[in-house]
Amino acid sequence: MTCKSLLVFFAACAVSFSAAAQSTPSLSLSSLGPDAAAGEAALRRALLSQVASEEEVEKALSFMPDVVADVNGAKITKQQIIDLLLSKKISQQVLALTPESTLRVYMKEYVDQQIDTEILRQKAKEAGFIPSEKLVKTQFEDSIKRLPADVTEELKDQLKSRGLTLDEYCDEIAKEPDIQANASIAAYESKTFIDKAEKAVTDETVEKFYRENQQKFVVPENVTVAHILIQCEPVSALDSKEEKEIKAKADKLAKEQIDGIYDELVKNPGNFDKLAQEKSNCPSGKRDNGKLPPFDKDGETLDGAGLLDPDFTAAAFKLANPGDFTKPVHTQFGYHIIKLLKKDPKGYLPLDKVKQEIRDFLVDKTVSEEIQAMIKEERAKGGIKVYDFTPAKAAEKSSAAK
Numbered sequence: 214m215t216c217k218s219l220l221v222f223f224a225a226c227a228v229s230f231s232a233a234a235q236s237t238p239s240l241s242l243s244s245l246g247p248d249a250a251a252g253e254a255a256l257r258r259a260l261l262s263q264v265a266s267e268e269e270v271e272k273a274l275s276f277m278p279d280v281v282a283d284v285n286g287a288k289i290t291k292q293q294i295i296d297l298l299l300s301k302k303i304s305q306q307v308l309a310l311t312p313e314s315t316l317r318v319y320m321k322e323y324v325d326q327q328i329d330t331e332i333l334r335q336k337a338k339e340a341g342f343i344p345s346e347k348l349v350k351t352q353f354e355d356s357i358k359r360l361p362a363d364v365t366e367e368l369k370d371q372l373k374s375r376g377l378t379l380d381e382y383c384d385e386i387a388k389e390p391d392i393q394a395n396a397s398i399a400a401y402e403s404k405t406f407i408d409k410a411e412k413a414v415t416d417e418t419v420e421k422f423y424r425e426n427q428q429k430f431v432v433p434e435n436v437t438v439a440h441i442l443i444q445c446e447p448v449s450a451l452d453s454k455e456e457k458e459i460k461a462k463a464d465k466l467a468k469e470q471i472d473g474i475y476d477e478l479v480k481n482p483g484n485f486d487k488l489a490q491e492k493s494n495c496p497s498g499k500r501d502n503g504k505l506p507p508f509d510k511d512g513e514t515l516d517g518a519g520l521l522d523p524d525f526t527a528a529a530f531k532l533a534n535p536g537d538f539t540k541p542v543h544t545q546f547g548y549h550i551i552k553l554l555k556k557d558p559k560g561y562l563p564l565d566k567v568k569q570e571i572r573d574f575l576v577d578k579t580v581s582e583e584i585q586a587m588i589k590e591e592r593a594k595g596g597i598k599v600y601d602f603t604p605a606k607a608a609e610k611s612s613a614a615k
Contacts (some may be wrong), residue, residue, distance in 0.1 A: 263305045270295050273316060276602055277446050281324050284331040294323050317602060323598065332591050333584070334394050337401035344393035352396050353383045402580065410579040419571045423564050424486040430562040435515055437555040438529050439485065439503035441474060443467045444494035444547040471541040471548035478538060478550065483553050485538065494547065504554065525549060532556075 265273075274291060282289040311319075342348070357365060357379065372382050386392050423430070445467040448460045474488055489503035497503050505515040505521075512526035513519075522544040532553035534538065539551045591597075 217578075221603065238581070256312055264302045265298075265305045265308045267295065267299055269305060269308060269442050270298050270303065273313075274298075274310075276313060276317060277320060278600050278602065281320075281602070282328050284328055285335060285596040287331055287335070289324065289327045289331060289548050293327060296322060297323060297327075307416075328592075328597060328599070329588050330398070332588050333398045333401065336405075336587070336591075337397040340401050340405065342397040342400040344390065344397045346387040348400060349387040349396045350383055352399060353387070370571055384497065388540070397494070400586065406580045406583045407576065410583070413579060414572055414575045416568075418575060419568055420564065422575060423567070427561060430567055432515070432557070432560050432562055433509040434559045435446045435507045435509045436529050436532070436553060437507040437557075438505055438532075439489060439497075439552045439554055440495065440501055440505065440525075441471075441485070441489050441493045441498065441550045442547055443471045443474070443492070443549075445543050467548050468541070471550065475541055475550055482536065482538070499502040507555070522546065525551065529553070 274295060277291045277294065279291050280288050281291055281294065360368075369379060372379065410532070445463045446460050448457050448464075452460065470492075474492055477488065478485060486502040489498040492498070493503055495503065497505055506516045506518055508514045508521055508526065508529075510526065510530055512521040512523060514521070524542060524544045528539050528542040528549075529551050532551070533556075535553055535555055537553050539549075542551060566604045
């Protein structure tokens, strides 16, 4: 099973555990805006976090008929669309502010997606892939084996916060009809499309794509650094006089501490790792002697984790040779001493490093094209009825294609 089929399968499961995932801010990544903008953003997030109720969603979709489509005798209902929106945890604010004309267009897209899914379910059943708990469990166990160890551990931690083990979670989702249906689709796609596509994508195909798409594999000039951080909060315009005084004192102490560390490094540069482990307030200190992911001149990390502080980035790129370190640098997070570990010029990812990624991409692309062609053919047979609600007055019409 390729990464595409795994993603299709896990997409069906994601809603069940997404609420357990907690996002924690990274000290070295992402930038904070001005206080006013931050306050406005916090308010916006609070409003967006208010999830719409089933009654509110149903009211917003009052323009839809109870049955929105018929796929070879299988009815797709408005309630299915409502359930889909509820699973996505759409916010009250988004629902309230979206004009009905726009909602009609969006819901038409949702209905089309449901029609495509129903076609795939029917084709899977015709091919003998019947939804069952056993099928879900088999695919789940296979998928877990193929996941990187760190991703598996993260999933276990998320489930642990809900009081579940992997086995218990598997038993839980295996009982859900929608997930059983998606498992049957994944099995059908694997047997009908994926195996064929994997044979069609040869080493020569991969190398040809690599040569013809060199711009996709550019690696910008980048640096890898380690840092020691003495954290302190920046003074805010919204702070009271007392809060400003407290922060000013904390800032002074942090500056004195980082200056002391810098003086020690000037005398003994080889102590950087030891000081990072013992003194740094950044988790990277104890974890990896202060080492951070490589990043480019814009502060964007090559692993896609996010953006570093602009002042931090500028100071890091001024370092010339591995082992050089900066004087204390002040950022929104506090005071840093940055040590250059490696500086790489602009280049290209070697084929060996991206070969599997290219292969997966080409297989997924081939599979997607084949599936869309099959769906188009099924729609052209005329067994699909779509109840058109995009105009103000809904009217039944027969639709052979999108």
